[in-house]
Amino acid sequence: MSKTILSIEDLSKTYQTAGGLVSALDHVSFQLQEGELLAVMGTSGSGKSTLLNLIGAMDEPTTGVIKVNGIYDKTMFKEPKATIYRRENIGFIFQSFNLLKDLSVEENIALPLILKGEKDGVVKEKVSKMLKIIGLEEWRTHRPVELSGGQQQRVAIGRALITSPPIILADELTGNLDFNTSTDILQTLLKMKEAFNQSIIIVTHDPSVATYADRVLFFHDGKIVDEYTCTEETEDMNAILQKFQRILERPA
Ligand SMILES: Nc1ncnc2c1ncn2[C@@H]1O[C@H](COP(=O)(O)OP(=O)(O)OP(=O)(O)O)[C@@H](O)[C@H]1O
Numbered sequence: 001m002s003k004t005i006l007s008i009e010d011l012s013k014t015y016q017t018a019g020g021l022v023s024a025l026d027h028v029s030f031q032l033q034e035g036e037l038l039a040v041m042g043t044s045g046s047g048k049s050t051l052l053n054l055i056g057a058m059d060e061p062t063t064g065v066i067k068v069n070g071i072y073d074k075t076m077f078k079e080p081k082a083t084i085y086r087r088e089n090i091g092f093i094f095q096s097f098n099l100l101k102d103l104s105v106e107e108n109i110a111l112p113l114i115l116k117g118e119k120d121g122v123v124k125e126k127v128s129k130m131l132k133i134i135g136l137e138e139w140r141t142h143r144p145v146e147l148s149g150g151q152q153q154r155v156a157i158g159r160a161l162i163t164s165p166p167i168i169l170a171d172e173l174t175g176n177l178d179f180n181t182s183t184d185i186l187q188t189l190l191k192m193k194e195a196f197n198q199s200i201i202i203v204t205h206d207p208s209v210a211t212y213a214d215r216v217l218f219f220h221d222g223k224i225v226d227e228y229t230c231t232e233e234t235e236d237m238n239a240i241l242q243k244f245q246r247i248l249e250r251p252a
């Protein structure tokens with residue numbers, strides 16, 4: 001019996017802009033199970049990044065509830081609670097990597113542990129293990145600029161997962177990468193998910209990435225408009241493509 005780690009209930013986000021109100025998320029509800037890999041696909045501007053930002057408490061919902069392990073704390077979006085919530089629950093992987101350019105590979109990966117106040121010995125040991133998993137042991141003292149896009153993304157994954165957060169949020173994780181590198185990154189992510197039983201939400205435009213998921217949610221205009229449960233069958237790719245195509249062809 002799987003356990004619900006994240007429950008999104010009637011979540012909406014409206015932005016006030018110079019041009020008026022923009023409804024980025026419109027009464028969205030779904031649940032994420034422990035150990036589940038959920039893919040989120042949808043048209044540009046359909047609210048995917050907004051959703052991840054809300055779950056990561058980078059932004060506050062207009063209405064609705066986000067329950068983690070059955071508990072909703074409405075103060076979780078305010079500092080300093082938001083930072084603590086993120087530190088305990090969330091690993092964020094962005095498309096743009098967001099690595100600190102003046103720090104080495106190992107320093108970038110160690111950062112969340114240092115912020116958590118872990119002892120030097122523990123930091124060293126965990127970082128060494130992580131460098132092995134992501135295959136960058138020989139690059140440990142290099143700066144991010146000296147690395148390829150795929151290598152930088154692996155550092156970003158290492159940094160996001162070093163504290164073994166229960167929930168991983170990845171926005172266009174492989175958007176900048178070629179097919180082989182992207183497969184490599186997904187395999188690394190799956191390997192870590194198996195090891196730590198993490199729950200992952202991955203936003204992607206790429207149906208081949210979505211085939212790695214247990215389930216795909218399709219967003220349009222701030223709403224969930226379709227859903228697909230993946231099997232181990234080879235038809236998945238075509239089924240996901242077809243559903244995604246239908247969403248892309250919808251009028252805004
Ligand atoms: N900070 C903000 N202020 C005002 N409007 C915003 C803000 N962030 C997002 N929006 C608007 O909310 C809507 C949803 O944006 P969001 O970035 O979530 O889309 P997305 O699905 O991630 O798109 P993409 O696939 O292009 O990344 C868009 O109309 C966008 O213009």
Ligand SMILES: [Mg+2]
Pocket residue numbers: 048049050171
């Ligand atoms: Mg986005």
